[in-house]
Amino acid sequence: MTTESGYTLYHPKWYRHPVSVWWWLSSWGYMKFVLRELTSVPVAIFSLLTLWQVRSLANGSEAYARFETWMSSPLAVVLNVLIFVAVLFHTQTWFLAAPKAMEVRLSGKRVPDILIIVSNYIGWGVVSAVVAWFWLGR
Amino acid sequence: MADTITVSVSRYRPEQESEPTFQDYDVPFRDDWAVLDAINHIKDNIDGSLSHRWSCRMGVCGSCGMMVNGEPTLTCAAFLSQYAPGPIRIEPLRYFPVIRDLVVDITSFMTKLKKVKPWIIRKEEKALSEGEYRQSPDELDAYKKYSMCINCLLCYSACPVIGLEPNFIGPASIALAQRYNLDSRDEGALERLSILSQDDGMWQCTFVGECSEVCPKDVDPAGAIQRYKLTGAANWFETILPWSSK
Numbered sequence: 465m466t467t468e469s470g471y472t473l474y475h476p477k478w479y480r481h482p483v484s485v486w487w488w489l490s491s492w493g494y495m496k497f498v499l500r501e502l503t504s505v506p507v508a509i510f511s512l513l514t515l516w517q518v519r520s521l522a523n524g525s526e527a528y529a530r531f532e533t534w535m536s537s538p539l540a541v542v543l544n545v546l547i548f549v550a551v552l553f554h555t556q557t558w559f560l561a562a563p564k565a566m567e568v569r570l571s572g573k574r575v576p577d578i579l580i581i582v583s584n585y586i587g588w589g590v591v592s593a594v595v596a597w598f599w600l601g602r
Numbered sequence: 603m604a605d606t607i608t609v610s611v612s613r614y615r616p617e618q619e620s621e622p623t624f625q626d627y628d629v630p631f632r633d634d635w636a637v638l639d640a641i642n643h644i645k646d647n648i649d650g651s652l653s654h655r656w657s658c659r660m661g662v663c664g665s666c667g668m669m670v671n672g673e674p675t676l677t678c679a680a681f682l683s684q685y686a687p688g689p690i691r692i693e694p695l696r697y698f699p700v701i702r703d704l705v706v707d708i709t710s711f712m713t714k715l716k717k718v719k720p721w722i723i724r725k726e727e728k729a730l731s732e733g734e735y736r737q738s739p740d741e742l743d744a745y746k747k748y749s750m751c752i753n754c755l756l757c758y759s760a761c762p763v764i765g766l767e768p769n770f771i772g773p774a775s776i777a778l779a780q781r782y783n784l785d786s787r788d789e790g791a792l793e794r795l796s797i798l799s800q801d802d803g804m805w806q807c808t809f810v811g812e813c814s815e816v817c818p819k820d821v822d823p824a825g826a827i828q829r830y831k832l833t834g835a836a837n838w839f840e841t842i843l844p845w846s847s848k
Binding site: 476477478479480481483487488490491493494497501561563564565566567569572573574 | 614616620621622672696697699700701702707738740743744762765766808809810811812814815822824825828829831832
């Protein structure tokens with residue numbers, strides 16, 4: 465038996481496809497996943513901004529005025545708009561994912577996914593309404 | 603409507619070539635032909651040297667999974683008409699080592715599957731005289747979805763984590779572990795949890811979700827894994843409570 469091709473008799477000579485570093489560009493499903501993961505960076509930046517805001521508030525009116533001046537600069541406005549869009553995208557991906565992780569059963573029957581998703585949106589709406597009420601009524 | 607459609611098949615003959623190449627075949631285009639029928643037609647009438655796996659032709663055996671136009675697909679359940687006017691690109695399942703043409707080595711999956719103990723574990727078996735283990739329709743419903751898995755491995759080919767971390771235990775194995783965890787007759791959930799909490803277990807999953815998209819049986823492995831993570835996290839949380847006995 466010839467061994468020219470390096471083929472061992474009765475033993476498979478496997479071919480393994482290399483995985484490209486650009487694998488996530490190969491389908492929309494993968495890209496959506498990477499987008500979801502990447503949007504967690506703006507979510508983290510937003511958390512840091514909020515912490516900065518709280519810290520400025522604690523440091524007195526002068527510090528808070530400095531924070532407000534920075535936040536009204538064009539750069540900060542653009543940054544906040546970008547963060548807002550990213551956080552919206554991030555939020556809806558997790559609302560859609562919620563029924564995957566939580567299987568709610570009522571008297572033995574599974575609650576349909578759509579109800580879990582909708583209840584998340586309703587919760588979000590209620591919290592937003594409360595925040596808006598505080599903001600508009602101040 | 604065209605009489606033929608071109609099927610471009612990945613060929614790998616280890617004694618001849620060091621990496622796969624594509625070979626085009628023109629096959630009759632028929633409305634009632636699945637992609638598998640076209641591959642069988644090539645094997646029987648055009649080129650007998652083509653190697654592929656298949657068996658039942660009706661979405662039960664799970665043997666004929668391949669990449670069709672880059673998507674993990676059960677070739678007996680996908681019709682030629684879906685891909686008209688062609689050409690249709692057929693490759694072996696992604697992320698598995700290729701043995702020949704469209705045949706992949708699934709040894710790694712068999713090892714992983716066995717690891718999660720996909721069978722009913724009882725601390726003590728009932729005596730035969732006590733009769734069968736009864737189950738209500740609701741108890742059956744709790745795990746039935748996960749029991750539909752046919753081990754076709756499309757979910758492994760859809761999962762980029764499998765490509766990047768080949769030791770990851772993978773979607774179907776975890777879904778099957780869940781199938782037994784949720785079975786009212788089973789008592790092995792903690793045993794499986796300790797296996798699946800290890801490095802190669804459920805925490806490797808980054809929830810891409812493509813496994814559930816490609817599953818031909820709607821098993822929803824992504825859902826099974828996320829639910830399992832929740833169980834794992836709750837179990838860990840219980841162990842750190844001061845009054846915990848775990």
